[in-house]
Amino acid sequence: MAEIKDFLKNLLSLPGLSGYEDPVRAVIREAWQPLVDELSVSRIGSLHGLKKGFGDEPRPRILLSAHMDAIGMIVTGIEAGLLRFTEIGGVDARILPGQPVTVHGRRELPGYVVQPPGWLLPEDQPTNKAVEMKYLFVDTGLRAAEVNELVRVGDLVSFAQPPIELTGDLLAGHSLDNRASVAAVTACLQELQHIRHIWDVWAVASVQEEETLGGAYTSPFAIRPDLAVAIDVTFARGPGSPANYSTFPLGKGVTLGWGPNIHPALYEAFKKLAEKLDMPYHDDLMPRMSGTDAMGIQVVAEGIPTMVLSMPIRYMHTPVEVVSMKDIARTGHLMAQFIAELPVDYMQSLRWDDES
Template sequence: MRSESVTFLEQLLSAPSPSGYEQPAQRLFREYVAPYAEVSSDVLGNVYGFIAGQGKNRPKVMLVGHSDEIGLQVKYIDDKGFIYFAAIGGVDAHLTPGKVVHIHTAGGPLPGVVGKKPIHLMDTKDRETVVKLESQYIDIGAGSKKEADKLVRVGDCITFASGFTRLQGDRVASRGFDDKAGSFVVAEVLRLVAEGKKKLPVDLYGVSSVQEEIGLRGGTTSSYTVNPDIGICVEVDFATDQPDVERKHNGEVALGKGPILSRGPNINHGLFELLYATAKKEKIPVQLTANPRATGTDANVMQISRNGVATALVKLPLRYMHTPVEVVSLADLEQAARLIVAVLAHIRTQEQFLPV
């Protein structure tokens, strides 16, 4: 992966963006795609990059990846200055105790730690019980509520203090790959299209959406705004090449083996086949997964927006989803962008995706 792209990815992952608080990441997305596309935003916070194609009666194609990540939010400050919090999105209560966090205040990020009773003071039953999130608390070192109130407000968002870490080969770890990896791929597609020698036969909208983790909200509104004929959602999916994941239920998915193409009722059959055939032609490795119901992604709301959209889902293998140490292969992200760019050149009309 080119160094400028890696730098952008690292910056995107470092920016705090729990659902509803995405603008630090969205500002980076806007800045990155501005040289390549016509950029706009909406009142919910979605960011759109538009590149016009050439030819008559061009179909509108929308790419979407969401920029929001899971996180926490300040709920209550007690008399001693300890801060109680709630989850934004699907936060695992197993993971939070003992973690360093950043509270994003009006004065900037404030470090804190999620407290944990020492194991020496716990009885056997306590050791086998997960402490509910509502009973966990953050220690910022304040000596009183009055002191904490000067620094923190109820409603401030909180992220885990975990950064971009290089592992072996092209594997990297960070919080927030779900789904800043998808937002990153959308940005890379816009860049590659703009730098290409030929204009596409489609009008392309690349969207970095918001509030996906709390109900596909930005995907709903951005799909309505764009009103696309064809849509491709870029998301992450469970890698099953770690020791403790059941393949019979989740399928066979590995890091470094290419992007994943989803199949099922949420996916337009013609668009899937075009993606699959293009991957073969371009010698891009792909993996397949089955989703027998609507997916829990922006592809779900995109498909049923207005009078319906021919929708596909390109996913990125991810280990340790919804933890502060999500792991991906950079090659999978590159291959996903390559595949989408190649597919766009083969889209002519919405009619080619009508069920027959």
Template sequence: MTEIKDFLKTLISLPGLSGYEEPVREVISREWQPLVDELSVSRLGSLHALKRGISPEPRPRILLAAHMDAIGMMVTRITPEGLIAFTEVGGLDPRILPAQPVRVFGKEPLRGVIVQPSDRLLPPSQKGKPVEMKHLLIDTGLPAEEVRRLVKIGDPVAFDTEPLELPDELICGHTLDNRASVAALTVCLQTLRRATHDWDVYAVATAQEEETLGGGLTSPFEIRPTLAIAIDVTFAKGPGVNDYRGKTLDGGVVLGWGPQSHPRVFDDLKALAEHLDIPFEIEVYPRASGTDAYAMQIVAEGIPTMVVSIPLRYMHTPVEVVSLNDIRRVGRLLAEYILRLTPEDVQKITWEEA
């Protein structure tokens, strides 16, 4: 069993842009293989892992979804000089891009850096302002013909920041949104490894969350879970995040409360965290959770959903920060919850008047 820190560092060193999750999917698949009974890949590219429960059929199913896809960029154009224009995949603030090292996944991976042309080379309206994404370029330093040979329109581009450890169990890097949750889901499976549980457990690393919530829309249609929990990251307090929307880095599990959180599941997870002394905070979202739960809830005849999050600083930058402690706490809470689920709990996940 891989130490979770090492696994996470591997995860965030891999590409896996939305729609192009194959490299990271293979590594997750290898890690989960000994922990589950069955592995498969959905038509859309989500990884489905099943660890069977022991209660009689028809057995209730819990789906745990953590999206594995990453934000990034995509090549749109190659200039005659061999510089590469690009567009974003997922939401990117163009102000964090200049001077950022990246990797272009052409015929072979190419290292490069995002550059902002100087004011004199840009429209006068851009002078002294943050340069719009359409004017930013990737410079690989290679001759134009070499770039043309190796790179084509539509090639994915990923951040090239190496993982960094900061004191006391903090990890910094790109794509911790949402590989941190993939790691938490892995902790959960590791915890369940030798245990038996009543419910079937479907661990799902979803594809394309950042663009279309595609995995969240399609995987539950195939699996038809009794209950589905999205595991994602949320804003940690820090520079730029000071109000109620920020949770505490290394402050524990974040339980989401809002329209995609079924009240019974929320109550149970909260009570369990208190019982187990796992620190937690509550995050309220008035309308949409911005996670796979938003998609999963309205699949087919509707699915009870819940959102569990990990606090993360500097979301959608190449220097996201999370605490390994929070990852372990989320993994443990989910595992303990699963261990306590009984077939009768299906009747409990209902609405007060029914």
């Protein structure tokens, strides 16, 4: 587990914004190399790792999809040496002022997001109003001439907050959404090293989930799995978050998705397994869409029976998301055990409620 934590901390120290996943993909590739039989990269950048099963060919295939892209910013203009920017993925402008960032120009430039005083904003903006993203800047501390040399429109701006270990098994950092899940898939692959599973396992670190679900729509088209599991983060209960069905206690187990994106028989199978393993879990009710890769995966080509597993995190889409390492380990273990138990004819037994 210490190994997984170091791996995750490494992932959390890297950029890899949606559409620009190269830096994080390189590190995942290195971690997966000894764990899978084949590695490849899709035409739009998703990492595909195949761990072959022990069954006779042609073997059924299960796809595990965890998106590796992160939210961040992108430069839209340069004024007097200060950078204007817009978001990649969903960023709340209110958490930005004072954030340390890295500007990926001709070389990497450290900087801070800065908020101009109210009298420089429309209608002398009072302090109780949030400043919109279009009025914020990134200040690199450099003079205009140097900035104009080093930065241009389209350069990326990523969060520079390094990961922090909190007390207990809690880890804080940016892009735990969704690198916590990449860590869980990696833990699963590690456990599978000791298991004679029948099915082929396709581990996918997918791209562009925060923008277009790009990886979710495309990788399954190439792989054509029989079953798929989307692994993502969900909301942990925390300060100010609603104490209702959409939030879960932190560190108290995985969540099992339930709703139209999920094949009900797969949900039942995972639930039974969690109970058998004496693993704590919660139902993550998704009455309409799941907001995960599953939205894409399920409707690829002729359709794919899909499941959603999640780990609760706090402060989602801020640079200080918080996750419990225990939940990551549980998620990896649950997937590995599910795969271990998949019989060769599982698809013939996958039934709808109305079928006998």
